[in-house]
Amino acid sequence: MKLITIPFFLLTLLFIVETQAATPAQLEWQADYQLAVSFDCERGLLTGTSRIEVKAGETLALDSSGLTITGILLKRQDTTAMEGTFTSGTTIIVDANPKPQELFVSYTYQAGANDQNLITSDAITLLSGWYPKPKRKMHYQLSASLPEGFTAISESETFPLARKGNIVTAALHQPLSSIHFAAARYDTAQITVRNNLRVHTLFFPEDRALANDYLKKARGYIIRYEKEIGPYPYGYYAVVANRNPTGLGMPTFTLLGQAVLRLPFIKDTSLGHEIIHSWFGNSVDVDPSQGNWCEGLTSYLADHAFRTDEGEGAAYRKEAILNYLSYVHETNVIPLSDFIDAGHSQPEALARRAVGYSRGMMLFHELHERLGHAHFMNGLRAFYAQHQHGSATWNDLRLAFAERSHGVDLSQFFTERLQRTDIPAFHAEQIEVLTRPTGNLLTFTLVQETEKPYSLSIPVVVSTPNSTYPFTVTSDKERTEVELQLPERPLAFTLDPDSALLRRLDPPERPAIWSDFLGSERRLAILASRQDEPIFHPLLEILRNNNLQVKYDDEVKNSDLRDADLLLLGLNQQSVRTLFASPSHPKKGFTLDVRRNPLTSQHVAILVSSSSTAETAAVANRLSHYGKYGFLHFSQGRLTEKRIPESKNGVHIVLEEPIFGGATSQLGSFEKIVRELAEKDVIYIGENHTSVSDHLLQLRLIEVLSARIPSLAIGMEMFPATSQQALDEYVLGKGFMTEKDFLKASRYFEVWQYDYRYFREIFSLAKTKKIPVIGLNLERDIVSTVYRTGGTDELSAADRKSLPPERDLDLPGYSDRLLAVHSMHEQGGHGSGIVSGFIQAQAIWDETMAENIVKYLRQHSDRKMVVLAGNGHTRKDSGIPPRVARRMKIDQGVVLNVAADQPTTDIADIADYFFFSSSIKLEELPKMGVMLEEHVKNDQPYVEITDFSPTSKAPEAGLKKGDVLRNIAGFPVSDMVDVRIAMLDMAGAKTVNIQVERKQASSTHHLDFTIDLTPSQPPGQHP
């Protein structure tokens, strides 16, 4: 280190000595950091001198980055010599000395365009990097030479600051890690809170009108927290305006951006949060060695408390939990004990905030619930009294509460919530309602799903028709047996109905919200077209740095849609049509519309539309504040509509489906219902494919409807549109086509496979009355390819082109219902399909049938149609009807046959009319008892007998394994479909004649046999 003498330096020191004259006389402590500054506002320049006491044996390090050091001088107590030292780099270091030392630093600081500081002739704001900053807390005394007409504020005992001429001086008895300074031509106002305590506002003159509300609100908060926590720790409180957009709380004042100040909700939200920081964060400072406890606590005592006052505590906690789930993932999670501050780099800042603020806040709520209100508040008061004007750790907090927890050990509670990175998750199993002489018992097993169980107190609410019964279930192991005594028979119960715990939520508890996309780790933005790019550019710019993949619609494959959170920019694109058919947004303004990605329950899809680049630019950088919403509309930057989607609260378990019924006076006769149905353009009659009574109802309704409607057609799911020629020829033709030929030509058994006898009488009616039958379905292999491969990518270009481009996968309840069916299929071992394939296959199916119905009705404008399809397809909420309605304005009616053993509580969502009928079985067809296999030789299929069932009489008749079936009852047979067609008329038959081909030696013989079809006696049974 180079030591030189600088006479000039002595002059600046005199400045410090002189300004000390303005120090308030009552200071009974000594400042060990004296700072004097003056400003050249024209040039944005600050000139400063620091005098810092260095105690005997102490090393001092000062951060001087961003400053221009003009002189450094170190003075030891035992010598009068003054010597200057210059350092290179950004740190000034004073080595320890056995004697106390004094360090003098003179410097200049140039306010830049890119930092938070501001030095102009209008206003001065100094937040960080404007003086050589020691890395430890110090007692500061700041003197500033002010421009004419400025009022200044800094951390200080009193306000206004002590003043002599144009020099003001600020000092606070509390050691601080940093100080801040603001000065401007403020308009000041004040209000008295109590003896010796006032609140001040320092607003810009144009905001004068806002002062009164801020003063009153701030006074209210201080009175509230003095009552709750203890005396306000400083001599005054001030709300200070800043030209830059800040929201900062420091000892004795808060600095709010002018634009922030003008937001109407700030004084009801952030102001209270900043004021409680006077107690926690400023007076009791965070000792960061165990993490920052303060943001969780202040969020709980301010933001959470204010919403609780409005009766919205549970809603606030739910928002906090959703926020945590949106932003915190396995890859970025930190334990609460590692949270110091959010930092500035997005998106980690959002994940960190979710830990420090949301998880921290939930810890205090859980603690509050455990200890009860009185003990919790007493604990807080003791903590404050003990650590006022000092620093405290999480452990200090725990100890303050532990003394008030009546011997309950809180160390496990704190350790789990501070150290662990997972969060609780649980469900109920083995649920039973038991009737006992003493009343009803609700019993269940509470299962914790985390690798290691948490110690939890879980609120449970049981409901009966007339009341609710609250319980608390404690659990600290993987499985906890729960037994709840109830005076009435329960209907339902809910675990954690008021979001008392930060935990993993069930899908029905999680609405699709914007923050799910903001916090996503797999994001894909899809632009409708290259021309649209400028319109969405401002939004893309903001999102782009956070690993956002951007594609144009024409580059997107179907499989891209299923494993990402989607941002669909512009509605006019195939990706939107594939998932949401034709959604509509307001024509003008900017709309952000959050949906679940229908192809995967893990992801969201955001539909965004904007009428101009200016509309997008006006909202783009503010959108991150609206994470909790599911729908937003802005007009010229102004929020005009916002919606939080509905979701369930708590894990809800229904013990008894609600009983439903209706007035018998409303029951209609068959004739009355038919009269009403005859008015409709399309009448759907849903079916369970193997229920004879459902098909009988179809027959009866077509009989009477065709008598009333001369222009009736029958649309059938059971035939693809490609069968139309066969259908026309068989039903409407001259009668040359036999039933067997029709079944072959229409490929009925290849497409449908259910017994044809269900429809035999309907066809004979159609033939007699010449009612056209229209095939509505698409080719089976298209559906099965989509199902098997998870999407449409594997289809041929021609097949892909044949699909309806607009497919709505987002109808209410559609994907939930299909997911339930899918998981049933998978468990039953039927399927190998991927969820996204199953859902898309179903939608393609429904949309195709809707399109074929509409096509027919457009070509035959005088016609009406009865549609026969499975009762999943005929649902009026999410089946074919809403898809027809999207394409054509017509009157539709849905009829359903309800079997007595199938309670359907949502009947009103499914159908318009329902009938009750008893179930009937199809007459069983006799069996030959032969195992058959279909083979192909020289392109010709043939059917070979491979084995016999134990009761078969075919071997007695002379048949042998290896025989090839050629004819059954006079019907030539070459494949399995032929076998089914041939056997259709066998009901009641005692014998059947068959012909087989058998190879003997080198020649082939044709042999005829007659097989006895009467079942033989099962072994071991009496006649």
Ligand SMILES: [Zn+2]
């Ligand atoms: Zn805070």
